[in-house]
Amino acid sequence: xxxxxxxxxxxxxxxxxxxxxxxxxxxxxxxxxxxxxxxxxxxxxxxxxxxxxxxxxxxxxxxxxxxxxxxxxxxxxxxxxxxxxxxxxxxxxxxxxxxxxxxxxxxxxxxxxxxxxxxxxxxxxxxxxxxxxxxxxxxxxxxxxxxxxxxxxxxxxxxxxxxxxxxxxxxxxxxxxxxxxxxxxxxxxxxxxxxxxxxxxxxxxxxxxxxxxxxxxxxxxxxxxxxxxxxxxxxxxxxxxxxxxxxxxxxxxxxxxxxxxxxxxxxxxxxxxxxxxxxxxxxxxxxxxxxxxxxxxxxxxxxxxxxxxxxxxxxxxxxxxxxxxxxxxxxxxxxxxxxxxxxxxxxxx
Amino acid sequence: xxxxxxxxxxxxxxxxxxxxxxxxxxxxxxxxxxxxxxxxxxxxxxxxxxxxxxxxxxxxxxxxxxxxxxxxxxxxxxxxxxxxxxxxxxxxxxxxxxxxxxxxxxxxxxxxxxxxxxxxxxxxxxxxxxxxxxxxxxxxxxxxxxxxxxxxxxxxxxxxxxxxxxxxxxxxxxxxxxxxxxxxxxxxxxxxxxxxxxxxxxxxxxxxxxxxxxxxxxxxxxxxxxxxxxxxxxxxxxxxxxxxxxxxxxxxxxxxxxxxxxxxxxxxxxxxxxxxxxxxxxxxxxxxxxxxxxxxxxxxxxxxxxxxxxxxxxxxxxxxxxxxxxxxxxxxxxxxxxxxxxxxxxxxx
Numbered sequence: 111x112x113x114x115x116x117x118x119x120x121x122x123x124x125x126x127x128x129x130x131x132x133x134x135x136x137x138x139x140x141x142x143x144x145x146x147x148x149x150x151x152x153x154x155x156x157x158x159x160x161x162x163x164x165x166x167x168x169x170x171x172x173x174x175x176x177x178x179x180x181x182x183x184x185x186x187x188x189x190x191x192x193x194x195x196x197x198x199x200x201x202x203x204x205x206x207x208x209x210x211x212x213x214x215x216x217x218x219x220x221x222x223x224x225x226x227x228x229x230x231x232x233x234x235x236x237x238x239x240x241x242x243x244x245x246x247x248x249x250x251x252x253x254x255x256x257x258x259x260x261x262x263x264x265x266x267x268x269x270x271x272x273x274x275x276x277x278x279x280x281x282x283x284x285x286x287x288x289x290x291x292x293x294x295x296x297x298x299x300x301x302x303x304x305x306x307x308x309x310x311x312x313x314x315x316x317x318x319x320x321x322x323x324x325x326x327x328x329x330x331x332x333x334x335x336x337x338x339x340x341x342x343x344x345x346x347x348x349x350x351x352x353x354x355x356x357x358x359x360x361x362x363x364x365x366x367x368x369x370x371x372x373x374x375x376x377x378x379x380x381x382x383x384x385x386x387x388x389x390x391x392x393x394x395x396x397x398x399x400x401x402x403x404x405x406x407x408x409x410x411x412x413x414x415x416x417x418x419x420x421x422x423x424x425x426x427x428x429x430x431x432x433x434x435x436x437x438x439x440x441x442x443x444x445x446x447x448x449x450x451x452x453x454x455x456x457x458x459x
Numbered sequence: 460x461x462x463x464x465x466x467x468x469x470x471x472x473x474x475x476x477x478x479x480x481x482x483x484x485x486x487x488x489x490x491x492x493x494x495x496x497x498x499x500x501x502x503x504x505x506x507x508x509x510x511x512x513x514x515x516x517x518x519x520x521x522x523x524x525x526x527x528x529x530x531x532x533x534x535x536x537x538x539x540x541x542x543x544x545x546x547x548x549x550x551x552x553x554x555x556x557x558x559x560x561x562x563x564x565x566x567x568x569x570x571x572x573x574x575x576x577x578x579x580x581x582x583x584x585x586x587x588x589x590x591x592x593x594x595x596x597x598x599x600x601x602x603x604x605x606x607x608x609x610x611x612x613x614x615x616x617x618x619x620x621x622x623x624x625x626x627x628x629x630x631x632x633x634x635x636x637x638x639x640x641x642x643x644x645x646x647x648x649x650x651x652x653x654x655x656x657x658x659x660x661x662x663x664x665x666x667x668x669x670x671x672x673x674x675x676x677x678x679x680x681x682x683x684x685x686x687x688x689x690x691x692x693x694x695x696x697x698x699x700x701x702x703x704x705x706x707x708x709x710x711x712x713x714x715x716x717x718x719x720x721x722x723x724x725x726x727x728x729x730x731x732x733x734x735x736x737x738x739x740x741x742x743x744x745x746x747x748x749x750x751x752x753x754x755x756x757x758x759x760x761x762x763x764x765x766x767x768x769x770x771x772x773x774x775x776x777x778x779x780x781x782x783x784x785x786x787x788x789x790x791x792x793x794x795x796x797x798x799x800x801x802x803x804x805x806x807x808x
Contacts, residue, residue: 148626150633201684217585236632239588243562244625249620250599254611262603262611269600276593277497282497282586350625381498 123451128446131367132180132200135193137173139201143252147244154241158229163185171226171392177454178203181313185331185448188438198256199316201262205249206268208307210275212242217283218368246272252382260319267319271376276306285371290379290393298376302343303336310339312422312448330437337430338451344423345455347372348416351407365401366410369393373422378415385413427455474802477795481549483531484542486522488550496593503590507561507578520575526803530662531669534680535793547605548613548665555599556658559624561591564633567717571709584674588728595621600629609668616668620661623668627653634720638740639728647725652685659688663796667786679786686779687800690721691774694804696721697765700756712752715759718742722771724789727764734762776804 144155152334156162161169214220215228216238222228235250254263281301283294314335318328349358350365350372358364365372369377378389389409397403410416425437430451438444505511509520517762527548535545564577565571565587571577579587602614634642663684667677674748698707699714699721707713714721722727726740738758746752760767779800787793 140548147622148629150629151626170503177658211594212590217588234632236585239562239566240625240629240632243558243592245620246592246595246619247621247625251615251622254614254618263616265611265614266600269596269603273496273500273593273598273600276589276596278501279584279590280497280499283589365772 115144122449122453122456123450124446127177128184128449129180129377132176132183133173135140135183135197136179136200136204140173140204140365141178143201143205143248144245147248150237151241151244153216154229154237154247155208155235157232158208158241160224160226164227164232171224174204174224176204177450178207178313180290180450181310181318181335181447184450185314185317185335186321187317188443188447189315189321189327190317191323195258196317196320198252198258199260200313201435202249202252203313203316204270205245205252206272209246209249210243210309212238212245214279216242216410218277219302223334253414258320259321260316261338264316264319267312267315269377270434271308274304274308278306278308280458281305286369288371290371290390291375293371294378295373295376295380298371298373299340302373305339305340306343306346310342311335323437327437330433333433334430334437334447334451335451337426337433338454341403341423341430341451342454345421347374348419348423351410352416362400363407366406367397370396374410374415374419376415377418377422378410378413381413381415381418383413385409389413392435423455427451471524471798471802471805473795474798476527477533478525478802479799481525481532482522482582484546485525485549485553486520488523488546489528489553492550492554492597493594493716495598496590497585498574500593501580502581503586504557504594506581507557507590509573509575513576513581516699520573521565522530523553523554523557525572526799527556527658527662530659530684530796530798531666532800534663534665534684535670537792537796538676540666540672540679544607545669546670547601547607547665548609549662550657550670551601551613552662552665554594554601556623558595558621559590559644559658561587561594561629563628563646565581565591566628607669609671612663613668616661616664617646620657623653623657627655627657631720632653633711634667635718637725639720639739641718642725642728644722644729647722648719650688652689655692655695655742656685656688659691660684672786676786682782682798682802683779683786686775686782687803690772690779690800691803693722693768693775697768697772700724700759701765711749712734712756716746717754718746721766723759723768725764726767726771727759727762730762730764732762732768737756738762755780772804776800 142162144150144159147155153166157164159173160169163169182196182200182203183193186228187193215223216230216235221226222233229241243377249268250265253261253268278301282305311332314331315328318331351363351374353360379386389406392402392406392409397406434444434447490510493508494501496504502515508522509518510803512518531545531549531552536542560572561578564572565579565584566750569577570580578590595770598617601613602610602617627650631654663680668682702714702721704711728735738755741751741755741758746755759761783793783796
């Protein structure tokens, strides 16, 4: 499947409208679920979602792009289900996603998210860990209390996905302990699939389950989300090196100065190109100055890491589209899902 | 209901035998569930349960007393259910309990558990947080994948319990930030009920659900476990001050030097006795020497905190027995549950 730039622009616009509609449908339920949390935890959660400031006064921050809830609802609709009945699943997936953000920020010691200090930076590590825990339990409770026949398989699927996500996050941390030439590209791809692909796949699979789809379609939907997720991660890794700080809310080359073994970096390190050794040497040092960070970014580029990531992202997107065509043979019905997948892989922040 | 010392000795023996039988039934399932976790996470989990050393070699440590799984199975049996069919629920509750231990040790910065270094002290905070997360998801998955009709309500109940536990842990942390006379005894009791009572109540309620008991009996079982849990916490708090380090595996007066606002301490601080002011003054200082810790323990005693905790533990136990008699009117059928409750409140380590 090829797309002209006019198609892409149209789909980008469609996806933005879809995400806006998703927010309008999902946000009230998400917010009332979060508001049901007990006192001290609710406060941290309300801050994390951008609905309150640190002092508890109302805020009008944005609570993220709602890509995962949009995938749940679009997958349900594409398979002939009623998206209204899948709203609870959409809320559960968004809660699970935000559980991972709360814990990942603690683990990665990230101090900024969505242009604000992260929850742990404001409330401390204990409150951020505890609030993440409660958010995961809340996600499971919402599904388990649903009278929908897909509820129990949805809990099982979300739980398996969380275990996979944890394995991905654990591998990511373990990679940082290893030397610059001790992580293979395959390991790195497996890690990214677990860390990012699994939850996007789960979102699509939950939508399929809630539409009453048969197992084959649920699995194909999972494959679509996973591959789109990996494409998304590749783009995210590129943004982590070459993104505009005004748009990302993070400093230039943040992933490089943190010595992250992201996909373009590992592709460069394992390329065998002369710039690979240069990059490895920089990765063995502190990389605190902007000169060092710029030299590392340049080395990733010269060693082919940037091009590889762009080609790989396109390849994964093609695989995603193939899975989608198996899950939803009618291209008309698959339009929203395709628009969402294209949207996330074309974003610049 | 009163018990003679001969009854108590018999029941203590019965309870120990019951816990041993529970371990024999539950451990193989618990272990195979933990072994199903992905690589890096499995290693931390196997260490935490005492089945492996830090280097991955087999260990023969003890994995805890299995009180919660024993409560699940005993509650199922007491209400006419088949305990064999409730093993999965027993495993899920034990996994959920160990999820809380992994995270609590990070949050409380505890370096020793069951006479060994805690998981975070060996593997670092990220691995301990991630492994706890995966363990909670594993507990939910085990329940959700169960074909038993109680599976969905069990997931919902366990999830609600985890949220309550998190609220209790959050309150506990918040109390430590407050001054010695800024926490009321009611707040402290509510915190302990959430932090300890909720999961013991949930264990009993899950056993009742798996026996197909009606809602009234499920709620009475929850009440039994909660009150027994609060009694257990009071005893645990006494051990945290006056326990024998050889048996507890923790230094003398560990809770005092950590400035914990445990129940006997808050009872002493809010007693109005002359020793309360002395204790408050010690709590405002560092309490690093054994002399200071001993003076604080003595002040808790003189202000009546020790006696109060003992009387309160007995009172909560009486309430537990009352709930139990409503859930299981036949005293013969309630014997195992009663023996377990008496056992946990008479323990010395």
